[in-house]
Amino acid sequence: MTRMRITTRTAGEAELPAVDMSTDLAGAALPSPVLTASGCAAAGRELDQFMDVAALGAVVTKSIMLKPRSGRPTPRMAETPSGMLNSIGLQGPGIDAFLEHDLAWLRNRGARAIVSIAGGTVEEFTKLAQRLRNVDGVTAVEVNISCPNVEDRGQVFACAAAPASAVVAAVRRATAPGIPVLAKLSPDVTDIVEIAQSVVAAGADGLSMINTLLGMAIDTDTMRPALAGVTGGLSGPAIRPVAVRCVWQVHQALPDVPILGMGGIRTGLDALEFVLAGASAVSVGTAVFNDPSAPARIARELQRALGDRGFQRFSDAVGYAHRTEPEA
Amino acid sequence: MAPVQVRGEVLSLRRLGDYHALTLVAPGVADTARPGQFVALAVGGDDSSMLLRRAFSIYKVQQRGVYGGTVEVVFAVHGRGTAWLSRLQAHDQVDVVGPLGRPFALPLEPVSAVLVGGGYGSAPLFSLAEQLRARGSRVDFVIGASTESRLFGALEAKRMSTQVAITTEDGSLGERGRVTDVLPSLMRRAGSEVVYACGPMGMLQAVSELATAHGAVSQCAVEESMACGVGVCMTCVLPVVGDDGVTRMVRSCTEGPVFAGDRVRWADVGTVPADTWGAPAGGQA
Numbered sequence: 017m018t019r020m021r022i023t024t025r026t027a028g029e030a031e032l033p034a035v036d037m038s039t040d041l042a043g044a045a046l047p048s049p050v051l052t053a054s055g056c057a058a059a060g061r062e063l064d065q066f067m068d069v070a071a072l073g074a075v076v077t078k079s080i081m082l083k084p085r086s087g088r089p090t091p092r093m094a095e096t097p098s099g100m101l102n103s104i105g106l107q108g109p110g111i112d113a114f115l116e117h118d119l120a121w122l123r124n125r126g127a128r129a130i131v132s133i134a135g136g137t138v139e140e141f142t143k144l145a146q147r148l149r150n151v152d153g154v155t156a157v158e159v160n161i162s163c164p165n166v167e168d169r170g171q172v173f174a175c176a177a178a179p180a181s182a183v184v185a186a187v188r189r190a191t192a193p194g195i196p197v198l199a200k201l202s203p204d205v206t207d208i209v210e211i212a213q214s215v216v217a218a219g220a221d222g223l224s225m226i227n228t229l230l231g232m233a234i235d236t237d238t239m240r241p242a243l244a245g246v247t248g249g250l251s252g253p254a255i256r257p258v259a260v261r262c263v264w265q266v267h268q269a270l271p272d273v274p275i276l277g278m279g280g281i282r283t284g285l286d287a288l289e290f291v292l293a294g295a296s297a298v299s300v301g302t303a304v305f306n307d308p309s310a311p312a313r314i315a316r317e318l319q320r321a322l323g324d325r326g327f328q329r330f331s332d333a334v335g336y337a338h339r340t341e342p343e344a
Numbered sequence: 345m346a347p348v349q350v351r352g353e354v355l356s357l358r359r360l361g362d363y364h365a366l367t368l369v370a371p372g373v374a375d376t377a378r379p380g381q382f383v384a385l386a387v388g389g390d391d392s393s394m395l396l397r398r399a400f401s402i403y404k405v406q407q408r409g410v411y412g413g414t415v416e417v418v419f420a421v422h423g424r425g426t427a428w429l430s431r432l433q434a435h436d437q438v439d440v441v442g443p444l445g446r447p448f449a450l451p452l453e454p455v456s457a458v459l460v461g462g463g464y465g466s467a468p469l470f471s472l473a474e475q476l477r478a479r480g481s482r483v484d485f486v487i488g489a490s491t492e493s494r495l496f497g498a499l500e501a502k503r504m505s506t507q508v509a510i511t512t513e514d515g516s517l518g519e520r521g522r523v524t525d526v527l528p529s530l531m532r533r534a535g536s537e538v539v540y541a542c543g544p545m546g547m548l549q550a551v552s553e554l555a556t557a558h559g560a561v562s563q564c565a566v567e568e569s570m571a572c573g574v575g576v577c578m579t580c581v582l583p584v585v586g587d588d589g590v591t592r593m594v595r596s597c598t599e600g601p602v603f604a605g606d607r608v609r610w611a612d613v614g615t616v617p618a619d620t621w622g623a624p625a626g627g628q629a
Contacts, residue, residue, distance in 0.1 A: 086622040091579075095394060304572070
C-alpha cells in the first residue's frame with residue numbers, strides 16, 4: 017500500500033522566492049535556519065511522519081540525562097491562553113539508550129542533531145559531554161542549565177551567573193573542539209545580558225534563548241494546582257514578546273555571539289521577528305503540538321517573507337532591526 | 345499505519361443524545377484506520393489561542409464514496425475546544441492528524457468477546473464488533489452511562505451483538521447500576537474469553553479486574569489528556585508493566601491508547617510508583 021504524505025497548508029504552494037536560507041550557527045553550517053526545540057520534538061522520529069526532518073536546520077533533541085528518568089506524575093500539562101504550562105520532569109531513557117537508539121536514528125536518517133543535555137551537578141554535565149565527545153552525528157551541544165542544582169538547594173543553574181558559567185565551562189572543556197556549545201538561557205532572571213556575558217566568557221559558542229518562564233495555573237473545579245508538579249514552564253505564543261526582547265537585548269550587548277532564538281514561534285513572520293532581533297537560527301517548539309509539520313511550514317513562510325522584503329540571503333536579515341543608518 | 349496530517353472539511357455535525365457526532369472529509373485517514381485508533385484535531389482555527397490538539401477515538405471511517413475518505417468522531421462539550429467543535433458548520437475546515445495510536449488487538453481464532461463502553465467511550469467499539477464478527481467471533485455488548493441521554497450506541501449495539509446489556513446509574517434505561525454490575529453474569533452466560541473496553545479510567549480498572557477474575561484477557565482503550573497526540577510532548581503518560589516486568593511511564597498516544605488491562609497499574613495512574621524505571625525514589629535511577 018502506498019503511504020501518502022499529504023501536505024495540508026498548501027496555501028502559498030506557489031514557487032518560493034530565491035533566498036539563500038543557509039546559516040552559520042556558532043560554526044555549525046545549517047542548510048535551513050529553522051530547527052525544532054528541545055522537549056518539543058522528542059528525537060525527531062515521530063515528526064518525520066509529517067515532515068522531512070533531514071531538511072530542517074537541525075533536530076534539537078529532548079534534554080537527555082545520564083540515567084533513565086521517569087519524570088513527574090500527571091497532570092503534566094495545562095493549556096493557557098496562547099500557550100501551555102508543562103511539568104514533565106525530564107522524562108527520558110538516559111544517555112546510553114539515547115546514543116544507541118535516538119542519535120543513531122537521526123544519523124541514519126541524515127538529520128543534523130543538536131543534543132540537549134541536562135544534569136543536576138556540574139559533574140553530571142561533564143560526564144554527558146564526555147559521552148558525546150567521540151560520537152558521530154552531533155552537530156552541536158545545547159546545555160540546558162534550567163535544571164535544579166542538587167548541590168545548591170535545588171536553585172536553577174541558569175538563574176545566577178556563577179553556577180551557569182561553571183556548567184558551561186565544564187561542558188566546553190569536555191566537548192570536542194569544533195563542536196559548538198550553546199547555553200540555553202532562562203528568561204526568569206533580572207538581567208539576561210549579565211548571564212549571557214558570563215556564559216560566553218565561560219566558553220559558550222552561542223546562546224539558545226529562551227527557555228520557558230515559570231508559571232502556574234489553578235484548576236477552579238478541584239481548587240488545586242492544575243499541574244501535579246504545582247509550577248511549570250510556560251511556552252507558546254504567549255511568551256513571544258518576552259523572548260524577542262531577550263534576543264534583542266543580548267544581541268545588542270553581544271553582537272558577535274550567535275543566537276538560536278525561540279519562544280512562541282508559530283509562523284514565518286514570528287520567526288522573522290527573532291531573526292531581525294538578532295537570531296542566526298530559530299527553534300519551533302510548542303507550535304509543533306498544534307501542527308506537527310510546523311517547522312517545515314515556518315521555513316517556507318520565512319523564506320517567502322524574506323524574499324518579499326528583498327533579502328537574497330537569510331544571513332543579511334540577522335539583527336537587521338538594530339540598524340542605525342537612516343532609511344533611504 | 346502511518347498517520348497523515350490533512351486539512352479536513354466538515355461533512356456533517358449531528359446531535360446524538362448529549363453528544364455530538366462530527367464527520368470530516370479527511371483523505372488518507374480512513375485508508376489505514378483500525379478500531380481503537382484515534383485522531384487529533386486542532387481547534388479554534390489557524391490563529392487559535394488553544395494550541396493543544398484534542399484527541400478523539402474514531403467512531404466510523406469510510407474509505408471511499410462521493411466525498412472521498414471520511415472519519416467520524418463523537419464528543420461531549422467539556423471546555424472551550426469542544427465547544428468550538430460543536431459550533432462547526434458544513435464545509436468548515438479542521439486540521440486532522442490520524443490515524444494515531446495502537447488499535448485493539450484482534451484474536452487470531454474466533455472467540456467469545458464482550459465489548460464494554462462507558463458514555464461515549466463506546467464509540468470505537470462498533471467498528472471493532474464488525475471486525476470481530478467478520479472473523480467468526482461472538483460479540484456481546486455492555487453499554488452504560490449515568491443516564492439515558494449519555495448512553496451512546498445502544499441501538500447499534502443491539503443490532504451487532506448476541507446479547508446486549510444496558511445500564512444507567514439512575515435507571516432511566518436498562519438496569520440501574522454500572523456496567524460492572526452486569527458484566528460478570530453476562531460473561532458467564534456468554535463464556536467470554538476477551539473483554540474490550542473503552543470509557544473512564546475508573547470503569548476500565550473495574551472491568552480489567554473483573555476480566556482477570558473470570559480468566560479472560562482485556563483490552564482497554566484509555567482516555568488520557570494529550571497535548572500533541574503524536575508522541576512528542578510526554579504529557580499523556582501512565583504507569584504500565586512491560587514484558588520484562590518493569591513498570592515504565594509510557595505514552596498513551598503511541599504505546600496506547602489500547603493496553604492489555606492487566607498491564608496498566610490502574611490504582612497508580614496519576615502517580616509515578618517508586619519501582620518505576622527511572623523513578624526518583626528507589627527504582628533504577
